Amino acid sequence: MFLYFSRPWADWFALALFIGAAITDWFDGYLARLWKQESKFGAMLDPIADKAMVVIALVVLTGYSGMNPWLILPATVILFREVFVSGLREFLGADAGRLRVTKLAKWKTTAQMVAIAVLFLGTGLAYLEQGRAPRAGEGDIPTGASLADIATHVGLALIWIAAILTAITGWDYFRKALPYLKEPGHD
Secondary structure, X not given: OOOOOOOOHHHHHHHHHHHHHHHHHHHHHHHHHHOOOOOHHHHHHHHHHHHHHHHHHHHHHHHHOOOOHHHHHHHHHHHHHHHHHHHHHHHHHXXXXXXXXXXXXXXXXXXXXXXXXXHHHHHHHHHHHHOOOOOOXXXXXXXXXXXXXXXXXXXXXXXXXXXXXXHHHHHHHHHHHHHHHHOOOOO
16 A cells, blocks of 8 residues: 555545455355355465465554654564464464364454554554654654554554563463474474
């Protein structure tokens, strides 16, 4: 969005696109379970789409935040876990199917998506309230008590919660994968 539209339009389009993608992701999974139309391809593709959405959004938000450490640390935890679990699943090959998605992992994804949407809202509001694009190094993470500030601080709190859930679920996947890592053939 940020390549095709000027700000603040890019902020609002990014927010709308992200929310639309998150809602259709949830709705697609809901309908697949309801109609018992779950497939191996869908089970493989859905987490990849979730990870792509989260990773791309976090990279954009981190860049536009002026490299705010309150965003960089949880974003790094989330990015590391997503790459680690994807690599673990790749390494396990056929055994990866034995590592089922847990309820906590679904909550983790929900927390990530809500946090990212709220952070996008904060950046869009910050741009509108400032009446200009932030200067280089100034970042979009505001520090007062406006609507943008409230959205941003709520978004930052949510991204930290998401990062904690992300770390817990990453450890859980690793713990569950250990027996398969010790088997012959996974050297």
